[in-house]
Amino acid sequence: MKNYAPPISKNWKGRTSEDQQYIHEKIECVNLFSNPKKILSKGFGIIGYACDEGVKRNKGRVGAIHGPDRIKQTLGPMPNPLANSTSLYDFGNISCLDNNLEITQENLATSIAKILHDNCFPIGIGGGHDIAYGHYNGIKKHLGNNKSIGIINFDAHFDLRSDENRPNSGTPFYQIAKDCLAENLPFNYLCLGIREDANPKILFETAKEFNVDFIYNNDFNLQNIEAINNILDSFINKVDAIYVTIDLDGFSSAYAPGVSAASPMGFAPDIVLISLHKIIASKKLISLDLAEFNPKYDRDNQTAKLASSLIHFVLRKHKHLNINI
Numbered sequence: 001m002k003n004y005a006p007p008i009s010k011n012w013k014g015r016t017s018e019d020q021q022y023i024h025e026k027i028e029c030v031n032l033f034s035n036p037k038k039i040l041s042k043g044f045g046i047i048g049y050a051c052d053e054g055v056k057r058n059k060g061r062v063g064a065i066h067g068p069d070r071i072k073q074t075l076g077p078m079p080n081p082l083a084n085s086t087s088l089y090d091f092g093n094i095s096c097l098d099n100n101l102e103i104t105q106e107n108l109a110t111s112i113a114k115i116l117h118d119n120c121f122p123i124g125i126g127g128g129h130d131i132a133y134g135h136y137n138g139i140k141k142h143l144g145n146n147k148s149i150g151i152i153n154f155d156a157h158f159d160l161r162s163d164e165n166r167p168n169s170g171t172p173f174y175q176i177a178k179d180c181l182a183e184n185l186p187f188n189y190l191c192l193g194i195r196e197d198a199n200p201k202i203l204f205e206t207a208k209e210f211n212v213d214f215i216y217n218n219d220f221n222l223q224n225i226e227a228i229n230n231i232l233d234s235f236i237n238k239v240d241a242i243y244v245t246i247d248l249d250g251f252s253s254a255y256a257p258g259v260s261a262a263s264p265m266g267f268a269p270d271i272v273l274i275s276l277h278k279i280i281a282s283k284k285l286i287s288l289d290l291a292e293f294n295p296k297y298d299r300d301n302q303t304a305k306l307a308s309s310l311i312h313f314v315l316r317k318h319k320h321l322n323i324n325i
């Protein structure tokens, strides 16, 4: 695979102390495609999607290509929350060569399927939100067509734009919906944090056409926890496995300035953590990613730290690691 870059250990640095292990000390850098001597054990596998070709095609601000390495560098100095019996791997990055987004997504799908096959829970780090098309296809490759996959997207945007003028960061869920339709498979998609001022009418119509469940940004807060829990419950109950994708541009830019399309009135971290916890508790979560982090527009590393804290939360809470749904 030409656009696979094995992990670089210099991304993992930080302080050391006698009474605390840090993530940079816990992480094992492993080449995902040539590890004959290394027997992988159950744990988490981080894979970077170093690609902003989809953002560029969608007329966004480029820079997300540098997202994966920056998040790894910010995650490394955090304390290790995992027991010795749970592994944590850095499986390197998939990058985009010759502006070929489609091949990049295919190679990500192959990588995600391999990580799941190796008994690890994938944590994808983007890159543009086109990561979702490759990621979903990797899960599908692993699970086959007999298990239904529910997608929960924390995002200001539906990303249901038509891909008739080539796939981009705004089209991944439309592409998935189209594939599901062609294969007569259910399309289960829940969006949390949709902004009325950031999605054109056509996207609300497309969402309706594909029976997309969604919660508006204005309703995605702690005051509405009961209604949010009900919507999450009924969505979780109707699927076998859940893929969570977190677009950092759904957060208020007070928390996440480092994105291509910022949301000054976006959601807050508390409701995301509560929702995530509920999804994890269902024991159906099979895979997760974070998208759209753009270090070029970050302030004082805030967005990188938010992304790292979200990953840290998943490492702490997701003890079940139910890969064989």
Ligand SMILES: N=CN[C@@H](CCC(=O)O)C(=O)O
Pocket: 058, 059, 060, 129, 157, 158, 159, 161, 169, 170, 198, 199, 261
């Ligand atoms: N990945 C998503 N992109 C948004 C971008 C919106 C914007 O550029 O303001 C979308 O296509 O809807």
Ligand SMILES: [Mn+2]
Pocket: 155, 156, 157, 247, 249, 250, 292
């Ligand atoms: Mn978005």
Ligand SMILES: [Mn+2]
Pocket: 129, 155, 157, 159, 247
């Ligand atoms: Mn998005």
